[in-house]
Amino acid sequence: MTPSRTAFAAILAKDLRSELRTLQSLPAMALFAVTAFVIFRFGLDRTSLSGSLASGVLWATLLFAALLGINRLFVAEREEGGFDAIRLAPIDRSALFAAKAAALLVYLLVLELVVVPVFAIFFLDSTAALGPLLAVLLLADLGLAATGTLISSMAVHSRARDLLGPLVLLPLVVPLMIAATGASEPLLALHGPGYHRFGTWLAVLSLYDLVFLLVGYAVFDFLLED
């Protein structure tokens, strides 16, 4: 039996390499996000954003861009027989969950590396909020990676996978978005970043991450049985 850590590293490296070579998800996600900002600029008719509007625009855009990547996360596994290969391989199946969630986390971080500075250039007056925002982004990404991997791995086996992933995932991440927007809103306030209940929201985000990482780890075995 191959140790889980080796399997994890191998699957993660495979995913990142194939994304680097095909560039299937990330450019589309980034392009989607930037275009969404342009649409928000006209939809809201504002050239600069702060407070709840800024945090709403940022998180709605990031969430929908993430959905694009989440939808494609297991498509290659399904179409090219990756699932069968994993089932045949002498490895712990949870390694696939961990590796896929890690790959998704990397996608989201790279996406934000591009999109958040663009957001700041487009809409923000100061960049003071970006430092503490990093903590919120990291914790929210972790939660999105856990739930996204879990739902995507199930949706990919259904008839309407492009429809089903977002459909199930959106209500599931509502608490995550409540906490992420709640923490970002005072950070992006007009008169410099504030920290109203910042710690509480970070605690909620961490709890959400913990719960769904554990649930995902616990149930993932049942998703690969056949």
Next chain:
Amino acid sequence: MTPFGSGLRALSIATVAAVAIAFSLVFFYAPLDADQGFIQKIFYLHVPLAITALVGFVIGGVFAILHLRSGDRRWDAYSYVSIHMSVIFGVAVLITGAIWAKASWGHWWVWDEPTLVSFLIVFLMYATYYPFRYAIEDRDRQARYASVFAIVAGAFVPLNFMAVRLAQSLVHPRVFATTNGGLPGSMMLTFLACLAAVALLWVTLVKLELTAKSASGQLKRLRRALDAPASGGGPRIAPEVS
């Protein structure tokens, strides 16, 4: 196949009696609320429905865990019917909640009431159970994935209540006291009778649905047995029929 139908008649009669008693308590025994008057009586329907629906979702999750642990498809049927009935009760919760909100605040929907908003989000989550379940064709996989969904959604419910409550508690005071400690005894008694009646209704409807499902399953098996060539299919299917 276990005979789901046994005891259904007694259960139905008990439910009708409990609902009749609870409603007569609501209309003839419980006092009129000093602030809200007659409209407050919808509380006796709205809150028990909400509690029963939420408990039903949890029960669906527990059945899902049993299904994954044992691999017995019957638990999946229990889990499905529990969630199904709770979603139907959830529609009633949202409608009665909207009526109550209109009567006491003047709007059909209020975003400041965290319990109502949380319930809407939970309802939306469980409403995706149907498209999710029926988009998966393989029956074994469908049962397994539906169970995983029920467990994930079960973990989601408390997190959601917490996040929605946190998002509002400091901004807006609670309009109703949710603790029943503030209720006078006669109201409390009526409320408990209503809760028992609604819970009994839920159990009866779940049992009825399971009975209908098992009957149609048996019918399908009998049809298949009749159609199948006598040499191959007959003996294999016979034990199930008896």
